[in-house]
Amino acid sequence: MTRIYVLHENDEWTVRLTQELEALELPYEVWHLAAGSMSLDANPPEGVFFSRMSASAHTRGHRYSPEFTMGLLSWLEAHGRVVVNGTRALQLEISKVQQYLALQRAGIRTPRTVAVLGRDALLAAAASFAPAPFITKHNRAGKGLGVQLFHSLDALREYLYGPLYDPPADGIWLLQEYIRAPEPYIIRCEFVGGRFLYAVRVDTSQGFELCPADACQIGDMFCPVGEDARVRPKFEILDSFDPDVIRSYERFLEANGVRVAGIESIVDERGVRYTYDINTNTNYNSQAEQVAGKNGMRAVALYLGGLLARAYPDAVTSALPTA
Ligand SMILES: Nc1ncnc2c1ncn2[C@@H]1O[C@H](COP(=O)(O)OP(=O)(O)O)[C@@H](O)[C@H]1O
Numbered sequence: 001m002t003r004i005y006v007l008h009e010n011d012e013w014t015v016r017l018t019q020e021l022e023a024l025e026l027p028y029e030v031w032h033l034a035a036g037s038m039s040l041d042a043n044p045p046e047g048v049f050f051s052r053m054s055a056s057a058h059t060r061g062h063r064y065s066p067e068f069t070m071g072l073l074s075w076l077e078a079h080g081r082v083v084v085n086g087t088r089a090l091q092l093e094i095s096k097v098q099q100y101l102a103l104q105r106a107g108i109r110t111p112r113t114v115a116v117l118g119r120d121a122l123l124a125a126a127a128s129f130a131p132a133p134f135i136t137k138h139n140r141a142g143k144g145l146g147v148q149l150f151h152s153l154d155a156l157r158e159y160l161y162g163p164l165y166d167p168p169a170d171g172i173w174l175l176q177e178y179i180r181a182p183e184p185y186i187i188r189c190e191f192v193g194g195r196f197l198y199a200v201r202v203d204t205s206q207g208f209e210l211c212p213a214d215a216c217q218i219g220d221m222f223c224p225v226g227e228d229a230r231v232r233p234k235f236e237i238l239d240s241f242d243p244d245v246i247r248s249y250e251r252f253l254e255a256n257g258v259r260v261a262g263i264e265s266i267v268d269e270r271g272v273r274y275t276y277d278i279n280t281n282t283n284y285n286s287q288a289e290q291v292a293g294k295n296g297m298r299a300v301a302l303y304l305g306g307l308l309a310r311a312y313p314d315a316v317t318s319a320l321p322t323a
């Protein structure tokens with residue numbers, strides 16, 4: 001049967017979407033790609049395919065799911081299927097190097113970054129950042145993997161050759177200039193169907209202030225799925241956001257065939273905005289959405305339903321609301 005196919009490797013991040021698809025009475029099927037197979041001589045089923053493959057799949061024991069999904073999406077695209085967040089989106093998802101090159105190409109400012117293979121090469125590259133503080137992060141990341149703030153080369157050396165060393169999944173480290181925000185927050189802009197949905201302000205004070213030593217592990221703190229019970233909400237949806245920035249992001253997404261994404265940026269003391277993370281497997285914070293009366297997953301379900309209705313009018317029997 002013709003339907004919406006959701007490709008992913010994490011049930012926890014998929015349930016809100018399937019709830020919305022059910023509420024809209026849309027036909028769907030979930031492909032959990034911890035394992036899978038595809039017959040290259042056969043035609044894929046008819047339908048709309050939405051990839052939610054994640055850069056952090058390896059942290060859930062699914063080290064090769066992104067690679068398999070890349071093949072699967074290529075197969076679907078080769079057969080002309082409707083694919084939302086296809087091979088190009090996945091390329092960006094699993095490599096910040098690809099993200100930054102694509103952002104720069106779209107005229108969007110990124111932090112000064114050096115990509116490095118090898119620990120000694122990382123130390124050598126870091127020498128050019130000293131004495132200013134710098135950030136390290138994994139090229140294939142998500143969930144803040146490998147994101148640490150260092151104030152000295154010695155601290156970096158200690159970490160790299162110490163017991164806490166955690167190598168990146170693809171071996172590639174990024175060394176990045178530290179953007180010091182006057183207030184501790186970042187902005188994440190959400191897009192569905194390539195169009196701006198809302199901007200959410202994410203409080204980052206805990207991330208750096210809890211730092212007990214030179215090296216500051218950020219860990220899962222920036223994953224918007226986590227709930228936080230502090231007085232001030234960690235996630236706050238803004239009433240409005242800079243229209244020029246929104247337009248530049250929409251153009252970037254269009255140029256790269258990305259339909260659903262969350263784009264993160266920081267503004268420094270001089271008011272200069274740096275864009276440093278594209279999440280094509282985006283999650284929405286339900287507390288913040290409740291306060292603001294927004295529903296990201298509903299918007300995604302409606303978007304997928306609209307695509308299904310357009311490509312296969314007979315597949316959709318329910319009347320979809322317009323917003
Ligand atoms: N260059 C930077 N300067 C200051 N803070 C940063 C920088 N890069 C990342 N951060 C902080 O670390 C968090 C995680 O980094 P990010 O690049 O988004 O990695 P991930 O893809 O794992 O989410 C960001 O949300 C931000 O708060």
Ligand SMILES: [Mg+2]
Nearest residue numbers: 144222264277
């Ligand atoms: Mg991020």
